[in-house]
Amino acid sequence: MKRLYLLGLAALLCCVMAAAQASDIQPILQEHKQIIAKSARKTIAPAIDAIAKSGSPQAQTVLETWAAKAMWMRKSDGVFFAGEKAEDKQYRLFDFDSGEVAGTYPKADLKQIKPNSGIRAMIGTALVQFQLIDPDAARRQAALTSIQRDPEVRFLAPLRASIEGEPDVKLLAQKRRLERLLTISFDKNTEARVNAIEEMSGDLGVDLRATLNPLVATTRDVALGEVPSGLNIADILAPGTEFFSRTDAYDLLVIKSLAQPKVTANDIRNALAANIDGGRVAGIPVARLDNDTARHRAYDILAKAGQAPARVTTDDVDAALASHVFFESYYEPSPDVTTAANASLTAIGLRVGLNQTLDLALDALSLTSIYFLAAIGLAITFGVMGVINMAHGEFIMMGAYTGYVVQRIIPDHTLSIIVAIPLAFVVTFTAGVAMERLVIRWLYARPLETLLATFGISIALQQLAKNIFGTQARPLTAPEWLNGAFTMNDVVSISYIRIAIFILALIFLGVFLFIMKRTRLGLETRAVTQNSRMAASMGINPGRVNMLTFGLGSGIAGVAGVAIGLFAKVTSELGSDYIVQSFMTVVVGGVGNIWGTLAGAAMIGFLQKGIEWLNPSNTLAAQTYMIVFIIIFIQFRPRGIIALKGRAAGD
């Protein structure tokens, strides 16, 4: 590797050989011979500066060679060369200015210049100015990235100089932006900084906020009497407010050594313990020191005797606080800059807030579609048949495991998803029909017992899944093209998987509406929902309709399982994680109406995200509050948001 690099370097040297005349680099190197040979971090700076500012075309090469530990000094005359290992511990040297081979020397005649990591970092910084105008776009990009990561004042000038000749449009935009940011942070001219701040105002980039925030950073300080002049004061603080309590104020005084530290209960105890004299402290028996009054009395006696610092009384605190003035001052000395930065941050804050709201709304929308997908099957069975299917969550799990098994057989992720979705539908449809025929149809008149019987099936299925697939989570990998996220700016982004789930939910809504409104099965289902006996007397077979409806609901649960498995881990508990939310969705939305389910899902999704936003650190609390809210909501609309009216509503 190193060898190749040096060969390339040599080739480069040959190319520029013709241009090498007037500003040779060797004299500069010789000028700083001692410190280069010594290579100490503390003293090396002038040498690096001199090379970087020499204007010599070889400056970059020399710095790069140096940083790569390939610079050698000939001991006989102290001339520096680029060195390359040859045979038999011999080294071939190249002259920096001419690029020609200067001969081959044994290692004993040479001294390798080995810069330590600190020096290499300094060389790296010096190299930035060369890299910014490097013909290779990738290296220019790398230089920009390194400046972004660690902006410093000395990059400002080379960056400005490099903007003019930048051919690449994208890099040019980056350079301009970076130049503005560096101007805000480091320019010596206040007006230029304020201009830059105002120019950038309203930009949503995280880098801008990272640049502006240090400008408005403040420190709390205290002075005797009046506020000292010459400081950029942000605020005068009055002790005793919510943000600056009297305790804070006194603590600040103590930190600044302007007041005696308070004597804490612990201090008192330690002082008393240290002054026990024959079972007594200051004449008071130790056994009686089990309350604060006695302890204070004993301590005060000790303090009077000079054996402990006196207690700070409330009067002392009052006096100290009254005689001092507390203020917050900016680290940044220029008031113009801080004012502009504050204004800019306020403007940005507003826009960030708006965008965050948008982002939150997108999140809530995606949560809504997940809940909708999970609940739609339940809504069908509950709405049409009045049957609560506690095993619904296990059908979701079954769908997810189907996806996993298909992926084990068909390794191509896209193809396996395309196969898995209909297969999951078939599997859970069959399971649903079987369950309806075997169990549920015997229990139609006993809704509470359906709930329990399906629960029995649910625990059996869950344990069965555990026995077959084990307790560890199984992966269901999304296809490549679903990875990544759709990013609008630094604040708003949404992952493609969530968009896909949203689209899937829309498709399901459409399919469901089509089946219900445009097909024979839908017609019969609606008839049975409204009045099962009447429907039967019109020649509809309610048993068959119920069976198919239940199958349909279960099948949809299976497809939802594939979708949920794509972003959640597939475990045997996958279904039970969603079952309560699904129930909530159905109950809140209202039974027997797909729009009700949609409304319920939307309400729960938005509510959950909203509460999470209010209290972001605590999703558990968010869920708690949401359930409490739903319990209260049911008070006002016991039949859900969209309730069926008339006879269909039942009792």
Place this chain on the structure above:
Amino acid sequence: MQRSFIAKNPSVLIFFACLALFTLAVTVLSEGFGVGLASTSFVKTLGKTLCLCLIAVAMDLIWGFTGILSLGHFAFFGLGGYMIGMWLMYERTRLIVVESLSQTEIPPTPSEVVDAIGNQIFGVVGSSEFPMIWAFADSLVLQLALVVLVPGLLALVFGWLAFRSRVTGVYLSILTQAMTLALALYLFQNDSGLRGNNGLSGLQNLPGVTASQDFVSVWFLWASAGALGLGYALAAWAVSGKFGSVVRGIRDNEARVRFLGYSVETYKLVIFVLTACLAAIAGALYYPQAGIINPAEMAPIASVYLAVWVAIGGRGRLYGAVIGAAFVSLLSTWFTGGQAPDIPLGFYTIKWVDWWLVLLGLSFVAVTLFAPKGMGGLIDLWTRRKSPNRHGLDLGPDEGALREQEASK
């Protein structure tokens, strides 16, 4: 002429006799008081089972007799456990702290003692302050009162809200499930003041008691048996008189009872609060035997298992609930404890630890389908008791059970 309560409920006497015999037998077999055939941990299991029987009786009252399928009674059970656990933990920690502080040179002030207890208890959740809800933890009497008051109040508020808006049937079941889930999630937080998912632990050590667990376990068995006996008698009394008739009327046809002029909501609320208190007392006796309580105990699944016990035992008869809870929970312990022998099938060995839940789920479905009376039906067979032949066929205990139309098919 008024017949006495006992005469009307002969089963209560039989139940008392069985319970007394059982308690006596366990005492004689225990390590603490008897020949030592029953290990202390087994005695504890039996004591815990008695507590589960008590909450099953409560469940039978609310479900079998009133027709409200509550899937949230384990929330009250857990709350009762937390209330007694707070005192047990506080008092025990206090004794330890006072002991250790007495070693220091200066005797501690009361506030120092409280601070040290707070540090001990809440250090695990990164806090040392006592939350508001621990205000009465230093008093056994108050905390014992809270065992009943807190779950009772929660049941009162929840029940009032739910019954007032006439939420019934599966809606109510799901709401109660949501309630217990909300409570469990709330308690899972570290800042809920009850040590988050660490829960309260070390509850088996009674403060100030030096007797070994061999004896303590038997004491708790007696207490649990006493509570179960009293709870059973209370439940039997509640369902035997006019109140019981109204309650069963609500189960069979709520609208008709309302039209007869009864305040259905009040009756439901009374039963709901009463059963919540019974559940809380059961919990307060259960968790000192279990030794630890954490919010996972209140997960909705626990309450559903409770319904399973009662259904398998037989709803609408109090002894059915007791039999079901005892039978299923002991069987469950036996199977999941790895004591049941594996069944080799040649190509596959059935390990009961893995397959027990499958068996339970399926047998539960079978009981619902084929034996809605549960195990209590066996006793009918044995006593040759027949249902009255009023409409020709036997009908189940509630609206959800077998109806005449189905039965006559």
